[in-house]
Amino acid sequence: MAATLETGTKIRVEGVSKVFGKTPERAFALVQAGMGKAELLETTGHVLGLHDIDLTIGSGETFVIMGLSGSGKSTLIRHFNRLIEPTAGRILVDGEDILRLSEPALRSFRRRKIAMVFQRFALLPHRTVLENVMFGLLIDGVPRARAEARAREQIALVGLDGFEARHPAQLSGGMQQRVGLARALATDAEILLMDEAFSALDPLIRHDMQMQLKQIQSRLHKTIVFITHDLDEALLLGDHIAILRDGELRQVGTGAEILAAPADDYVARFVRDVNRARTIRCGDLAEPGIAAGAEIGADAALEQAFGALARGPVTVRGADGAPRGVLTAGRVLAALAG
Ligand SMILES: Nc1ncnc2c1ncn2[C@@H]1O[C@H](COP(=O)(O)OP(=O)(O)OP(=O)(O)O)[C@@H](O)[C@H]1O
Ligand SMILES: [Mg+2]
16 A cells, blocks of 8 residues: 555554553563563563554555564454553554543443454354444444445445345355454444454465455555564555564565565565565655656556566556656666665
Protein backbone atom coordinates (compact mmCIF):
# COMPACT_ATOMS: atom_id res chain seq x y z
CA MET A 1 0.00 0.00 0.00
CA ALA A 2 1.14 3.54 -0.60
CA ALA A 3 4.01 4.11 1.79
CA THR A 4 3.84 7.84 1.42
CA LEU A 5 0.32 8.47 2.71
CA GLU A 6 0.33 11.73 4.62
CA THR A 7 -0.95 10.58 7.96
CA GLY A 8 -1.51 11.84 11.44
CA THR A 9 -0.73 9.65 14.42
CA LYS A 10 -3.38 7.12 15.38
CA ILE A 11 -1.65 5.01 18.02
CA ARG A 12 1.35 6.01 20.16
CA VAL A 13 3.11 3.45 22.29
CA GLU A 14 5.41 5.10 24.82
CA GLY A 15 7.92 3.12 26.85
CA VAL A 16 5.65 0.11 27.20
CA SER A 17 6.94 -2.86 29.16
CA LYS A 18 4.99 -5.91 30.23
CA VAL A 19 6.06 -8.43 32.83
CA PHE A 20 3.93 -11.55 33.37
CA GLY A 21 3.93 -13.15 36.81
CA LYS A 22 2.85 -12.75 40.42
CA THR A 23 4.64 -9.52 41.31
CA PRO A 24 5.33 -7.82 37.99
CA GLU A 25 6.31 -4.43 39.45
CA ARG A 26 8.96 -5.99 41.65
CA ALA A 27 10.28 -8.06 38.77
CA PHE A 28 10.25 -5.02 36.50
CA ALA A 29 12.48 -3.15 38.93
CA LEU A 30 15.09 -5.87 38.31
CA VAL A 31 14.71 -5.35 34.56
CA GLN A 32 15.28 -1.64 35.04
CA ALA A 33 18.39 -2.48 36.97
CA GLY A 34 19.64 -4.35 33.92
CA MET A 35 18.41 -7.93 34.24
CA GLY A 36 17.61 -9.66 30.92
CA LYS A 37 14.64 -11.83 29.95
CA ALA A 38 16.35 -15.18 30.49
CA GLU A 39 17.79 -14.33 33.91
CA LEU A 40 14.49 -12.81 35.03
CA LEU A 41 12.68 -16.02 34.18
CA GLU A 42 15.31 -18.16 35.86
CA THR A 43 15.60 -16.20 39.10
CA THR A 44 12.02 -14.94 39.57
CA GLY A 45 9.78 -17.04 37.31
CA HIS A 46 8.54 -13.86 35.66
CA VAL A 47 8.31 -13.46 31.89
CA LEU A 48 9.45 -10.22 30.29
CA GLY A 49 6.82 -10.04 27.52
CA LEU A 50 7.70 -6.58 26.22
CA HIS A 51 10.53 -4.26 27.07
CA ASP A 52 10.44 -0.49 26.59
CA ILE A 53 8.54 -0.34 23.31
CA ASP A 54 8.14 2.99 21.53
CA LEU A 55 6.03 3.03 18.37
CA THR A 56 3.98 5.41 16.29
CA ILE A 57 1.26 4.06 14.06
CA GLY A 58 -0.11 6.47 11.49
CA SER A 59 -3.77 7.03 10.80
CA GLY A 60 -4.92 5.08 7.74
CA GLU A 61 -1.83 2.93 7.42
CA THR A 62 -1.35 -0.82 7.56
CA PHE A 63 1.24 -1.44 10.25
CA VAL A 64 2.70 -4.93 10.40
CA ILE A 65 4.26 -6.50 13.48
CA MET A 66 6.65 -9.39 12.81
CA GLY A 67 8.81 -11.63 14.92
CA LEU A 68 9.38 -15.25 15.84
CA SER A 69 7.01 -17.17 18.09
CA GLY A 70 7.16 -15.79 21.63
CA SER A 71 8.67 -12.45 20.57
CA GLY A 72 5.71 -10.51 22.01
CA LYS A 73 3.53 -9.74 18.98
CA SER A 74 0.21 -10.79 20.51
CA THR A 75 1.14 -9.20 23.82
CA LEU A 76 1.74 -5.89 22.05
CA ILE A 77 -1.44 -5.87 19.94
CA ARG A 78 -3.57 -6.80 22.97
CA HIS A 79 -2.40 -3.63 24.67
CA PHE A 80 -4.16 -1.61 21.96
CA ASN A 81 -7.63 -2.58 23.16
CA ARG A 82 -6.51 -3.03 26.76
CA LEU A 83 -6.97 -6.77 26.84
CA ILE A 84 -3.54 -6.46 28.46
CA GLU A 85 -2.37 -3.57 30.63
CA PRO A 86 1.28 -2.58 30.63
CA THR A 87 3.55 -2.89 33.64
CA ALA A 88 5.07 0.45 32.61
CA GLY A 89 4.48 3.03 29.89
CA ARG A 90 1.37 4.33 28.19
CA ILE A 91 -0.69 3.95 25.03
CA LEU A 92 -2.37 6.86 23.32
CA VAL A 93 -5.10 6.43 20.73
CA ASP A 94 -6.01 9.66 18.95
CA GLY A 95 -3.99 11.41 21.62
CA GLU A 96 -6.01 9.92 24.47
CA ASP A 97 -4.35 7.79 27.16
CA ILE A 98 -6.44 4.61 26.99
CA LEU A 99 -5.25 3.47 30.42
CA ARG A 100 -7.21 6.34 31.88
CA LEU A 101 -10.51 5.45 30.24
CA SER A 102 -13.34 4.83 32.70
CA GLU A 103 -15.17 1.48 32.47
CA PRO A 104 -18.00 2.86 30.30
CA ALA A 105 -15.56 4.80 28.12
CA LEU A 106 -13.48 1.64 27.67
CA ARG A 107 -16.57 -0.37 26.67
CA SER A 108 -17.48 2.22 24.09
CA PHE A 109 -13.88 2.39 22.85
CA ARG A 110 -13.84 -1.39 22.35
CA ARG A 111 -17.17 -1.41 20.56
CA ARG A 112 -16.80 1.59 18.33
CA LYS A 113 -13.18 2.47 17.79
CA ILE A 114 -11.36 -0.81 17.55
CA ALA A 115 -12.24 -4.24 16.17
CA MET A 116 -10.34 -7.50 16.14
CA VAL A 117 -10.10 -10.22 13.48
CA PHE A 118 -9.03 -13.54 14.96
CA GLN A 119 -6.82 -16.25 13.53
CA ARG A 120 -9.40 -18.96 14.20
CA PHE A 121 -12.31 -16.87 12.93
CA ALA A 122 -14.28 -17.22 16.20
CA LEU A 123 -17.66 -17.31 14.48
CA LEU A 124 -20.88 -18.36 16.20
CA PRO A 125 -21.50 -21.82 14.73
CA HIS A 126 -25.28 -21.91 15.10
CA ARG A 127 -25.84 -18.53 13.48
CA THR A 128 -25.88 -17.67 9.81
CA VAL A 129 -23.32 -15.51 8.06
CA LEU A 130 -25.69 -12.55 8.22
CA GLU A 131 -26.38 -13.08 11.92
CA ASN A 132 -22.69 -13.42 12.69
CA VAL A 133 -21.88 -10.14 10.97
CA MET A 134 -24.74 -8.19 12.60
CA PHE A 135 -24.41 -9.79 16.04
CA GLY A 136 -22.13 -7.13 17.50
CA LEU A 137 -24.28 -4.33 16.13
CA LEU A 138 -27.42 -5.76 17.76
CA ILE A 139 -25.58 -6.17 21.08
CA ASP A 140 -24.55 -2.56 20.67
CA GLY A 141 -28.22 -1.53 20.40
CA VAL A 142 -28.30 -0.73 16.68
CA PRO A 143 -31.89 -1.16 15.42
CA ARG A 144 -32.35 -4.47 13.56
CA ALA A 145 -33.12 -3.01 10.13
CA ARG A 146 -30.07 -0.75 10.24
CA ALA A 147 -27.83 -3.53 11.54
CA GLU A 148 -29.00 -5.85 8.79
CA ALA A 149 -28.46 -3.27 6.04
CA ARG A 150 -24.99 -2.53 7.35
CA ALA A 151 -24.15 -6.23 7.65
CA ARG A 152 -25.30 -6.92 4.08
CA GLU A 153 -23.08 -4.11 2.81
CA GLN A 154 -20.01 -5.57 4.53
CA ILE A 155 -20.82 -9.08 3.32
CA ALA A 156 -20.89 -7.74 -0.24
CA LEU A 157 -17.65 -5.84 0.37
CA VAL A 158 -15.79 -9.05 1.27
CA GLY A 159 -17.29 -10.89 -1.70
CA LEU A 160 -19.77 -13.14 0.13
CA ASP A 161 -22.91 -12.00 -1.66
CA GLY A 162 -25.40 -14.85 -1.74
CA PHE A 163 -23.97 -16.63 1.32
CA GLU A 164 -25.90 -14.65 3.94
CA ALA A 165 -28.07 -17.60 5.02
CA ARG A 166 -25.28 -20.20 5.25
CA HIS A 167 -23.77 -21.39 8.50
CA PRO A 168 -20.02 -21.21 9.19
CA ALA A 169 -19.56 -24.99 8.89
CA GLN A 170 -20.83 -24.79 5.30
CA LEU A 171 -18.04 -22.39 4.34
CA SER A 172 -14.36 -22.91 3.51
CA GLY A 173 -11.71 -21.46 5.83
CA GLY A 174 -11.15 -18.51 3.51
CA MET A 175 -14.85 -17.75 3.42
CA GLN A 176 -15.11 -18.01 7.20
CA GLN A 177 -12.30 -15.51 7.52
CA ARG A 178 -14.14 -13.19 5.14
CA VAL A 179 -17.07 -13.37 7.56
CA GLY A 180 -14.69 -12.49 10.39
CA LEU A 181 -13.45 -9.52 8.40
CA ALA A 182 -16.99 -8.41 7.51
CA ARG A 183 -17.94 -8.61 11.18
CA ALA A 184 -15.01 -6.38 12.15
CA LEU A 185 -15.79 -3.91 9.35
CA ALA A 186 -19.48 -3.79 10.28
CA THR A 187 -18.68 -2.06 13.55
CA ASP A 188 -17.23 0.80 11.49
CA ALA A 189 -14.22 0.79 13.82
CA GLU A 190 -11.36 3.04 12.76
CA ILE A 191 -8.77 0.52 13.92
CA LEU A 192 -8.61 -3.13 12.92
CA LEU A 193 -6.40 -5.48 14.91
CA MET A 194 -5.51 -8.62 12.96
CA ASP A 195 -3.45 -11.19 14.88
CA GLU A 196 -2.25 -13.81 12.38
CA ALA A 197 -5.63 -13.43 10.72
CA PHE A 198 -4.61 -15.23 7.54
CA SER A 199 -2.16 -17.76 8.98
CA ALA A 200 -4.65 -20.62 9.16
CA LEU A 201 -5.50 -20.37 5.44
CA ASP A 202 -3.84 -22.35 2.71
CA PRO A 203 -1.47 -20.38 0.46
CA LEU A 204 -3.71 -19.56 -2.53
CA ILE A 205 -6.67 -18.56 -0.40
CA ARG A 206 -4.32 -16.62 1.81
CA HIS A 207 -3.05 -14.66 -1.16
CA ASP A 208 -6.63 -13.91 -2.25
CA MET A 209 -7.37 -12.58 1.23
CA GLN A 210 -4.24 -10.40 1.20
CA MET A 211 -5.25 -8.87 -2.13
CA GLN A 212 -8.80 -8.36 -0.94
CA LEU A 213 -7.62 -6.68 2.26
CA LYS A 214 -5.44 -4.35 0.18
CA GLN A 215 -8.37 -3.52 -2.04
CA ILE A 216 -10.70 -2.89 0.90
CA GLN A 217 -8.05 -0.80 2.59
CA SER A 218 -7.54 1.35 -0.50
CA ARG A 219 -11.21 2.28 -0.20
CA LEU A 220 -11.68 2.51 3.56
CA HIS A 221 -8.30 3.74 4.87
CA LYS A 222 -8.62 2.06 8.25
CA THR A 223 -5.71 1.93 10.63
CA ILE A 224 -4.78 -1.74 10.47
CA VAL A 225 -2.37 -3.43 12.86
CA PHE A 226 -1.50 -6.76 11.30
CA ILE A 227 0.58 -9.49 12.90
CA THR A 228 2.28 -12.10 10.79
CA HIS A 229 5.16 -14.56 10.75
CA ASP A 230 5.36 -14.30 6.99
CA LEU A 231 7.74 -11.75 5.53
CA ASP A 232 6.16 -11.81 2.08
CA GLU A 233 2.81 -11.04 3.67
CA ALA A 234 4.38 -8.26 5.73
CA LEU A 235 5.99 -6.70 2.66
CA LEU A 236 2.83 -6.98 0.59
CA LEU A 237 0.54 -5.42 3.19
CA GLY A 238 2.65 -3.21 5.42
CA ASP A 239 3.19 0.50 4.95
CA HIS A 240 5.50 0.07 7.91
CA ILE A 241 6.86 -3.06 9.51
CA ALA A 242 8.05 -3.46 13.10
CA ILE A 243 10.26 -6.39 14.02
CA LEU A 244 10.20 -7.71 17.58
CA ARG A 245 12.67 -10.03 19.23
CA ASP A 246 12.37 -11.32 22.79
CA GLY A 247 9.99 -8.49 23.62
CA GLU A 248 12.25 -5.78 22.22
CA LEU A 249 11.74 -3.71 19.12
CA ARG A 250 14.63 -4.31 16.74
CA GLN A 251 13.60 -2.21 13.75
CA VAL A 252 10.71 -0.18 12.32
CA GLY A 253 10.60 0.97 8.73
CA THR A 254 9.06 0.51 5.33
CA GLY A 255 9.68 -2.86 3.74
CA ALA A 256 12.15 -1.30 1.35
CA GLU A 257 14.04 0.38 4.21
CA ILE A 258 14.31 -2.85 6.15
CA LEU A 259 15.44 -4.83 3.10
CA ALA A 260 18.01 -2.17 2.23
CA ALA A 261 19.46 -1.82 5.73
CA PRO A 262 18.53 -4.50 8.26
CA ALA A 263 19.28 -3.17 11.75
CA ASP A 264 21.00 -6.29 13.05
CA ASP A 265 21.73 -9.97 12.32
CA TYR A 266 18.31 -11.08 13.53
CA VAL A 267 16.52 -8.80 11.08
CA ALA A 268 19.02 -9.71 8.36
CA ARG A 269 18.17 -13.38 8.83
CA PHE A 270 14.47 -12.55 8.41
CA VAL A 271 14.99 -10.78 5.11
CA ARG A 272 17.78 -12.93 3.65
CA ASP A 273 15.69 -15.18 1.43
CA VAL A 274 13.09 -12.70 0.33
CA ASN A 275 12.46 -12.27 -3.41
CA ARG A 276 13.36 -8.60 -3.74
CA ALA A 277 12.24 -8.30 -7.35
CA ARG A 278 8.77 -9.32 -6.30
CA THR A 279 8.51 -7.48 -3.00
CA ILE A 280 10.16 -4.10 -3.53
CA ARG A 281 7.74 -1.67 -5.23
CA CYS A 282 8.74 0.65 -8.05
CA GLY A 283 7.59 3.60 -5.95
CA ASP A 284 10.09 2.62 -3.25
CA LEU A 285 13.04 3.32 -5.54
CA ALA A 286 11.77 6.28 -7.56
CA GLU A 287 14.14 9.26 -7.63
CA PRO A 288 13.17 12.85 -8.40
CA GLY A 289 12.67 13.44 -12.10
CA ILE A 290 10.70 12.25 -15.06
CA ALA A 291 11.70 10.04 -18.00
CA ALA A 292 10.80 10.16 -21.67
CA GLY A 293 10.08 6.45 -21.99
CA ALA A 294 7.64 4.01 -20.44
CA GLU A 295 5.58 4.49 -17.29
CA ILE A 296 4.73 2.17 -14.41
CA GLY A 297 2.58 2.30 -11.28
CA ALA A 298 4.26 3.02 -7.95
CA ASP A 299 2.70 -0.12 -6.47
CA ALA A 300 4.06 -2.45 -9.19
CA ALA A 301 6.77 -4.91 -8.17
CA LEU A 302 10.25 -4.23 -9.56
CA GLU A 303 10.07 -7.35 -11.77
CA GLN A 304 7.16 -5.83 -13.64
CA ALA A 305 9.45 -3.00 -14.74
CA PHE A 306 12.32 -5.18 -16.03
CA GLY A 307 11.19 -5.19 -19.68
CA ALA A 308 10.72 -1.44 -19.81
CA LEU A 309 13.95 -0.76 -17.88
CA ALA A 310 15.92 -2.69 -20.50
CA ARG A 311 15.01 0.11 -22.90
CA GLY A 312 15.70 3.01 -20.53
CA PRO A 313 14.55 4.84 -17.39
CA VAL A 314 10.86 4.56 -16.48
CA THR A 315 8.52 7.18 -15.02
CA VAL A 316 6.74 6.02 -11.85
CA ARG A 317 3.19 7.24 -11.21
CA GLY A 318 1.13 7.00 -8.02
CA ALA A 319 -2.38 5.55 -7.92
CA ASP A 320 -3.66 9.11 -8.28
CA GLY A 321 -1.81 9.46 -11.62
CA ALA A 322 0.69 11.99 -10.29
CA PRO A 323 4.35 11.35 -11.23
CA ARG A 324 6.37 10.00 -8.29
CA GLY A 325 9.77 10.11 -9.95
CA VAL A 326 11.95 8.09 -12.19
CA LEU A 327 13.25 4.53 -11.90
CA THR A 328 16.60 3.54 -13.37
CA ALA A 329 18.11 0.11 -14.05
CA GLY A 330 21.14 1.05 -11.94
CA ARG A 331 19.05 1.80 -8.90
CA VAL A 332 17.04 -1.38 -9.34
CA LEU A 333 20.15 -3.54 -9.65
CA ALA A 334 21.65 -1.96 -6.55
CA ALA A 335 18.47 -2.75 -4.59
CA LEU A 336 18.37 -6.33 -5.87
CA ALA A 337 21.98 -6.79 -4.85
CA GLY A 338 20.97 -5.76 -1.30
N1 LIG B 1 -0.56 -14.58 30.17
C1 LIG B 1 0.76 -14.84 30.12
N2 LIG B 1 1.41 -15.29 31.20
C2 LIG B 1 2.73 -15.55 31.17
N3 LIG B 1 3.50 -15.39 30.09
C3 LIG B 1 2.91 -14.94 28.97
C4 LIG B 1 1.50 -14.66 28.93
N4 LIG B 1 1.21 -14.23 27.67
C5 LIG B 1 2.36 -14.26 26.99
N5 LIG B 1 3.37 -14.67 27.76
C6 LIG B 1 4.80 -14.79 27.37
O1 LIG B 1 5.18 -13.56 26.76
C7 LIG B 1 6.02 -13.79 25.65
C8 LIG B 1 5.41 -13.20 24.40
O2 LIG B 1 4.25 -13.95 24.05
P1 LIG B 1 3.31 -13.59 22.83
O3 LIG B 1 2.12 -14.49 22.91
O4 LIG B 1 3.08 -12.15 22.82
O5 LIG B 1 4.23 -14.01 21.60
P2 LIG B 1 3.90 -13.99 20.04
O6 LIG B 1 4.98 -13.21 19.40
O7 LIG B 1 2.50 -13.57 19.82
O8 LIG B 1 4.10 -15.54 19.66
P3 LIG B 1 3.30 -16.43 18.60
O9 LIG B 1 3.91 -16.11 17.27
O10 LIG B 1 3.64 -17.85 19.02
O11 LIG B 1 1.85 -16.12 18.67
C9 LIG B 1 6.23 -15.29 25.58
O12 LIG B 1 7.44 -15.57 26.25
C10 LIG B 1 5.05 -15.85 26.33
O13 LIG B 1 5.34 -17.10 26.89
MG1 LIG C 1 0.81 -14.52 19.00
